[in-house]
Amino acid sequence: xxxxxxxxxxxxxxxxxxxxxxxxxxxxxxxxxxxxxxxxxxxxxxxxxxxxxxxxxxxxxxxxxxxxxxxxxxxxxxxxxxxxxxxxxxxxxxxxxxxxxxxxxxxxxxxxxxxxxxxxxxxxxxxxxxxxxxxxxxxxxxxxxxxxxxxxxxxxxxxxxxxxxxxxxxxxxxxxxxxxxxxxxxxxxxxxxxxxxxxxxxxxxxxxxxxxxxxxxxxxxxxxxxxxxxxxxxxxxxxxxxxxxxxxxxxxxxxxxxxxxxxxxxxxxxxxxxxxx
Amino acid sequence: xxxxxxxxxxxxxxxxxxxxxxxxxxxxxxxxxxxxxxxxxxxxxxxxxxxxxxxxxxxxxxxxxxxxxxxxxxxxxxxxxxxxxxxxxxxxxxxxxxxxxxxxxxxxxxxxxxxxxxxxxxxxxxxxxxxxxxxxxxxxxxxxxxxxxxxxxxxxxxxxxxxxxxxxxxxxxxxxxxxxxxxxxxxxxxxxxxxxxxxxxxxxxxxxxxxxxxxxxxxxxxxxxxxxxxxxxxxxxxxxxxxxxxxxxxxxxxxxxxxxxxxxxxxxxxxxxxxxx
Numbered sequence: 204x205x206x207x208x209x210x211x212x213x214x215x216x217x218x219x220x221x222x223x224x225x226x227x228x229x230x231x232x233x234x235x236x237x238x239x240x241x242x243x244x245x246x247x248x249x250x251x252x253x254x255x256x257x258x259x260x261x262x263x264x265x266x267x268x269x270x271x272x273x274x275x276x277x278x279x280x281x282x283x284x285x286x287x288x289x290x291x292x293x294x295x296x297x298x299x300x301x302x303x304x305x306x307x308x309x310x311x312x313x314x315x316x317x318x319x320x321x322x323x324x325x326x327x328x329x330x331x332x333x334x335x336x337x338x339x340x341x342x343x344x345x346x347x348x349x350x351x352x353x354x355x356x357x358x359x360x361x362x363x364x365x366x367x368x369x370x371x372x373x374x375x376x377x378x379x380x381x382x383x384x385x386x387x388x389x390x391x392x393x394x395x396x397x398x399x400x401x402x403x404x405x406x407x408x409x410x411x412x413x414x415x416x417x418x419x420x421x422x423x424x425x426x427x428x429x430x431x432x433x434x435x436x437x438x439x440x441x442x443x444x445x446x447x448x449x450x451x452x453x454x455x456x457x458x459x460x461x462x463x464x465x466x467x468x469x470x471x472x473x474x475x476x477x478x479x480x
Numbered sequence: 481x482x483x484x485x486x487x488x489x490x491x492x493x494x495x496x497x498x499x500x501x502x503x504x505x506x507x508x509x510x511x512x513x514x515x516x517x518x519x520x521x522x523x524x525x526x527x528x529x530x531x532x533x534x535x536x537x538x539x540x541x542x543x544x545x546x547x548x549x550x551x552x553x554x555x556x557x558x559x560x561x562x563x564x565x566x567x568x569x570x571x572x573x574x575x576x577x578x579x580x581x582x583x584x585x586x587x588x589x590x591x592x593x594x595x596x597x598x599x600x601x602x603x604x605x606x607x608x609x610x611x612x613x614x615x616x617x618x619x620x621x622x623x624x625x626x627x628x629x630x631x632x633x634x635x636x637x638x639x640x641x642x643x644x645x646x647x648x649x650x651x652x653x654x655x656x657x658x659x660x661x662x663x664x665x666x667x668x669x670x671x672x673x674x675x676x677x678x679x680x681x682x683x684x685x686x687x688x689x690x691x692x693x694x695x696x697x698x699x700x701x702x703x704x705x706x707x708x709x710x711x712x713x714x715x716x717x718x719x720x721x722x723x724x725x726x727x728x729x730x731x732x733x734x735x736x737x738x739x740x741x742x743x744x745x746x747x748x749x750x751x752x753x754x755x756x757x
Contacts, residue, residue, distance in 0.1 A: 212739040267544035461541060462489040
């Protein structure tokens with residue numbers, strides 16, 4: 204992996220890397236924040252999955268997470284939201300919610316997506332193996348994300364017990380088998396087999412399997428996407444049924460933007476730090 | 481003034497306004513952060529002047545200033561960096577350091593700039609009068625800025641004793657009569673009369689007039705523009721000669737970016753809060 208850009212930030216280092224991904228079959232960029240504590244020895248990591256249209260830059264520049272990560276001694280690992288580059292399929296009409304910037308953290312099985320769109324495996328396996336071999340990380344991982352990335356964080360954590368010590372999300376797409384964004388993406392990437400979709404639906408996974416993971420979800424009640432796309436009530440119902448440890452907080456007046464994320468990222472990082480030790 | 485966008489942030493409100501500026505002779509946008517304390521009564525304000533190529537959005541979304549402003553009860557007033565819109569002159573070659581996004585906080589006297597480029601008067605008079613009549617502000621003002629905006633903040637504060645209780649800057653263009661950015665902008669906007677240039681040079685102003693203002697300046701020592709464009713040593717020399725209260729801090733390893741600003745904006749807001757009462 205090659206350093207594209209590196210900047211000092213809150214006493215630590217904000218670094219953008221490039222590498223050739225075997226899983227995604229293309230060149231990828233991702234960002235990392237290494238806190239000052241990483242100069243002394245390996246630190247735990249919080250993975251952040253971004254939402255539709257984002258790259259690794261949005262969270263890096265807008266969330267203000269480095270301040271708290273520097274205080275708590277947490278690395279931040281921030282992947283892109285889809286494969287990129289020439290030869291990577293995009294939506295024919297350039298829609299913002301399918302193709303580039305909209306990988307939905309699934310392993311696509313349908314043409315033309317299946318040759319590159321394997322963000323599930325990338326975030327679960329290739330990226331952690333890479334950064335843990337190259338950077339001062341101690342192998343302890345938590346995961347969080349926003350909107351499409353909140354969906355990705357919940358699904359990755361629920362399907363892989365033991366991989367992450369805790370999971371959190373901001374305004375996640377909680378029940379993608381039952382919303383327009385989810386229908387569009389899952390049918391394109393996975394075809395019409397609803398059983399395949401269910402493997403990427405946090406509410407269905409939680410209802411079916413339960414979970415002992417600590418889970419924190421923040422949702423703004425002035426979020427334009429709340430009722431039609433996000434459906435946190437489905438996640439809450441699944442948590443109730445399965446006695447999962449979900450804290451779902453409805454934040455009055457907050458919308459879907461990075462101003463909402465910036466306002467509560469400190470709570471999320473402190474939540475994860477408790478379990479990362 | 482009309483609300484273009486409004487978002488809850490750290491319990492306060494981040495608002496983007498549009499208004500028709502008489503001073504600039506065009507429609508302008510600017511951003512404001514109102515802390516939660518503004519719901520109870522008028523609060524003091526920190527004016528933020530951004531650098532080359534920025535609009536009001538860069539500081540609003542990248543500096544992380546709202547968290548501390550919400551804690552301290554400070555409003556943030558964030559103007560654009562030049563006049564905008566059809567009919568507003570731009571550099572013929574679209575240079576980033578002249579014309580749109582590069583108003584340099586001067587009152588231009590030369591064609592074609594003089595019909596719109598009056599950012600000095602806009603920030604000094606029209607904008608404060610507007611926001612203080614429309615928003616819960618108590619009329620106490622501090623001013624800060626970055627790079628070209630650090631230059632603007634220092635010049636506005638030094639030329640107008642009593643208007644601002646304190647001034648700070650990140651990597652300001654400290655001596656624009658003696659650097660390439662300054663030569664280009666000042667000769668275009670003001671012509672070749674060097675006496676006119678001197679009215680917009682913080683180091684010359686401080687040397688000539690002195691100041692009793694509290695001044696805080698942060699400068700990264702890994703800033704690519706440090707030696708050729710920024711020249712904080714000229715400001716320090718002028719402060720020493722005039723016994724001004726300048727604290728100039730050289731921050732090791734930091735560059736010219738918003739990661740640098742984000743790392744130290746808390747110090748600047750706490751500095752201003754001390755004088756804003």
